[in-house]
Amino acid sequence: MMVSQPEKWVDDIADAGGSLYCFHLEATSDPLPIIDHIHERKMKAGVAISPDTPSTAVTDEIAEAADMLLVMTVYPGRGGQKFLERCVPKVAELRARFPDKDIEVDGGVGPKTIDVCADAGSNVIVAGTAIFNAEEPEKVIALLKSTVDVAQAKIAAKRA
Ligand SMILES: O=C(CO)[C@H](O)[C@H](O)COP(=O)(O)O
Numbered sequence: 562m563m564v565s566q567p568e569k570w571v572d573d574i575a576d577a578g579g580s581l582y583c584f585h586l587e588a589t590s591d592p593l594p595i596i597d598h599i600h601e602r603k604m605k606a607g608v609a610i611s612p613d614t615p616s617t618a619v620t621d622e623i624a625e626a627a628d629m630l631l632v633m634t635v636y637p638g639r640g641g642q643k644f645l646e647r648c649v650p651k652v653a654e655l656r657a658r659f660p661d662k663d664i665e666v667d668g669g670v671g672p673k674t675i676d677v678c679a680d681a682g683s684n685v686i687v688a689g690t691a692i693f694n695a696e697e698p699e700k701v702i703a704l705l706k707s708t709v710d711v712a713q714a715k716i717a718a719k720r721a
Pocket residue numbers: 635636637638639640641642667668669670687688689690691
C-alpha cells in the first residue's frame with residue numbers, strides 16, 4: 562500500500578479478501594500496532610522501505626513482528642523505472658539479520674537485474690515491465706523463479 566495513514570485501510574483490505582497487507586515504514590511513526598492489527602485480521606504483514614530509507618530503519622522488533630520485508634528498488638509510484646542497484650546491499654543486510662524472513666524486491670526487476678537481488682538473499686520478486694513486455698512472459702517468470710531457487714539453495718548450503 563503506497564498510502565499515508567496505512568492503518569486506515571487494513572480492515573477494508575481484509576474485508577475485500579486480502580491475504581497480505583504491506584505498508585511503507587515511512588508512512589507511520591508507529592508500525593507495530595499496524596502489524597498487530599493486520600495479524601488480527603488474519604493477513605500477513607509486510608513492511609516496505611523506499612530507496613532512501615536505510616535497512617537499519619527496520620529494527621529487529623519490527624522485522625520480527627512482520628512476515629515480509631520489502632526493499633523497493635525504484636521510487637514508489639509507477640512501473641517501468643530503472644532498477645536502483647544501490648538498494649541491493651539493504652537486501653543483503655536484512656537477509657544477514659533475518660535468515661528466515663521473506664525478503665521482497667520490487668522495481669525494475671527482470672532478467673538483467675535478478676541475479677544481484679537473488680544473490681543478496683531476496684526470495685520474493687515483484688516484476689511488472691519485464692514480464693508484461695516480454696515476448697514469452699512464461700520464460701521470464703521461469704527464469705526469475707529458477708534464479709531465486711538456485712540462490713536460496715546456495716544461501717541455505719552456506720548456513721548449514
Ligand atoms: O509499483 C511499482 C512502483 O511503484 C512497482 O515497481 C511496479 O509495479 C513493478 O513494475 P516494474 O517491474 O515495471 O518496475
